[in-house]
Amino acid sequence: MKILSADDSLIMRRIVAGAAETIGFETLEAKNGAEALAQLSTHKDDIALILLDWNMPVMDGYEALCKIRADAQYKDIPILMVTTESEKKSIVKAIQAGANNYLAKPFEKEDLAKKMAECLSLEAGT
Template sequence: MKALVVDDSKPIRQIERKYLEELGFEVVEAENGKEALERLKEHPDVRLILLDWHMPVMNGYEFLKAVRANPDWKEIKIMMVTTENQQQSVIEAIMAGANEYLMKPFDKDMLEAKIRFLLEEAL
């Protein structure tokens, strides 16, 4: 299964990649929403996106809305992985189509539990 990690922080992308690869995912990376849209076009088999909120060029919320506006990508599970903890932001992300929300900092067990929940929900 393929996952897309979208975060402007290279160390965060490396951590998420390591955890996902340990869970058996093939991982593609992008450092902003605009680049992530290109990666989705290049990799139509992406099934899971870990998405940061605050990024330059195109932020996570803008990317989320763009993905959800495309019917070809409606089955992709999207988890916001961010330091953004304002309740209103969480609500906005869920309303815009995010499937799950994970606060930074997190550990592998927290990430794995959320992913298992998301993918079981998709079965």
């Protein structure tokens, strides 16, 4: 199983991939929400967790979140929003749209790995 990381920042994708590696997961990458949806349709049986950056060109993380949650075949894949929008209303909006958890930037790599592990066990428990 792999983690799908959607972020327009190469540096962020590298950080996510590094953190994923520490908990034993490979990472698939997408530069925007549209690429994330394409990766998802190609690798859906292989994706254990999706990380979505909020601010991305072409299709942002919130729109990707809504599209993923509108598709029943992806309902069991947990979604972790990664955002600089730490305002409460953005977080509430994401949770209401079906995000399982969120992490506000900036964060420590250990916090990211911990949050990803939490999301993965949440999926295993359902």
